[in-house]
Amino acid sequence: MKFTQNLTPRLGLLKALTLALLLLASVMPPTVLANEREKATFDSTTTLQTILTSSHRSVVNRDRDKYRHPAQTLKFFGLRSNMTVVELWPGTGWYTEILAPFLAAKGQLIVTNFAPRTSKPALAFQTVLADHPEVFGKVKVAQINPPNEITLAPDNSVDMVVTFRNIHNWVKAGYAEQVYAAAYKALKPGGILGVEEHRGKPDISLQESIKTGYMSEDGVIAAVEKAGFKLVGKSKINANPKDTKDYPGGVWTLPPTLSQGEKDRQRFLAIGESDRMTLKFVKPN
Numbered sequence: 001m002k003f004t005q006n007l008t009p010r011l012g013l014l015k016a017l018t019l020a021l022l023l024l025a026s027v028m029p030p031t032v033l034a035n036e037r038e039k040a041t042f043d044s045t046t047t048l049q050t051i052l053t054s055s056h057r058s059v060v061n062r063d064r065d066k067y068r069h070p071a072q073t074l075k076f077f078g079l080r081s082n083m084t085v086v087e088l089w090p091g092t093g094w095y096t097e098i099l100a101p102f103l104a105a106k107g108q109l110i111v112t113n114f115a116p117r118t119s120k121p122a123l124a125f126q127t128v129l130a131d132h133p134e135v136f137g138k139v140k141v142a143q144i145n146p147p148n149e150i151t152l153a154p155d156n157s158v159d160m161v162v163t164f165r166n167i168h169n170w171v172k173a174g175y176a177e178q179v180y181a182a183a184y185k186a187l188k189p190g191g192i193l194g195v196e197e198h199r200g201k202p203d204i205s206l207q208e209s210i211k212t213g214y215m216s217e218d219g220v221i222a223a224v225e226k227a228g229f230k231l232v233g234k235s236k237i238n239a240n241p242k243d244t245k246d247y248p249g250g251v252w253t254l255p256p257t258l259s260q261g262e263k264d265r266q267r268f269l270a271i272g273e274s275d276r277m278t279l280k281f282v283k284p285n
Contacts, residue, residue: 040134042101044081048074051101056135061094064256067273068164070098072237077194077280082106083159086142086152086186088179089166091121093128099162100136110140110153147175150182158186162194165276167220168213168251171206180227184283193229193281195220196238198251198274212250217277229281238276245275 040054048071052062079085081102090096090111103109116123129136144150152158161183170176183193200214209215221231247253251274253260258268 040101042104042135044105046081046101046105048098048102051098054101056101056132057097061097064094064273067238067240067255068094069237070095073194073196073235073278074098074162076233076235076237076278077160077162078192079160080107084108084110084153084157086110086112086158086161086183088112088152088161088163088183089169090125093125095162095164096129096139097135100139104138108138108140110142110158112142112144112152114145115143146173147178150175150178152182152186155185156188158191159188160192160194161187164196165198167195167197168209168215171215172210176223177227180224180229184228187283189283189285191283193224193283195224195277195279195281197277197279199239199277201245212245212247214245214251214274215277217279220277221279224279224281228283230284231279232282233280235278235280238278240272240275242271243275244271 040056042051051057052065052071079099079102083103084107085099085103087096087099087109090113093111096109096111099109111129113125114122116126126141129139129141142152144152152161167176170179187193197220198214199217200209200212202216202218204212204214204216206219209219225231243254245251247260247268249259254268254271254274256273258265260268
């Protein structure tokens with residue numbers, strides 16, 4: 001009986017404390033809760049799946065995984081943690097924040113960037129790398145100035161080169177051939193070029209590609225093979241049959257850009273991101 005008398009007030013106190021904590025969590029801003037989490041750490045045991053669910057990735061970036069399928073895409077390319085990899089035109093670093101921690105312990109990631117003093121996006125990307133050494137501290141930057149200055153790494157020194165949705169920009173700028181040549185030069189014999197790009201209708205013209213951002217898959221394959229590569233695989237990982245490819249603002253009509261603003265927004269969100277080719281090339285031995 002004495003035991004019961006001592007336990008009752010303790011249970012009441014415990015319930016009160018639990019209720020108080022629940023109420024506090026319900027009103028506390030999500031950012032505060034996130035800041036209380038243990039900071040992400042990466043080592044030789046880190047897997048792609050660990051990285052994809054890590055707190056260093058924003059909710060916005062993680063929400064795009066269902067469209068971009070990063071783990072499946074990188075596995076299709078043949079990525080291993082001990083590779084030296086070049087990421088071409090990384091943009092804001094969506095793939096960089098996956099590749100950097102995966103390669104940090106045993107491999108090497110090299111990213112291209114323009115001179116920060118000449119480009120606001122380049123400065124912003126360089127700032128992101130510098131401000132987060134726990135994620136990007138071992139990343140090397142190859143500064144480029146196309147079409148004439150596109151040295152990615154010493155000749156025959158790289159295991160893999162990857163590019164995600166960049167080819168339409170290179171074609172528009174007129175230096176796609178120079179980029180392919182630079183990638184070929186940097187790769188070791190047997191090295192891999194992994195390509196993801198917006199896929200247009202089979203009969204799309206070059207002029208329409210430049211206007212809409214959609215590229216002919218056959219045209220991309222022909223151009224890359226002309227540079228000396230050999231196609232060794234295609235994947236439907238990033239295919240989207242809902243993409244009709246006939247929008248007023250080209251591929252940028254779809255998420256994440258949504259260039260039409262609120263006009264037909266729900267329709268474009270329901271379609272999702274663009275239909276994309278995913279191609280694997282090799283530099284012959």
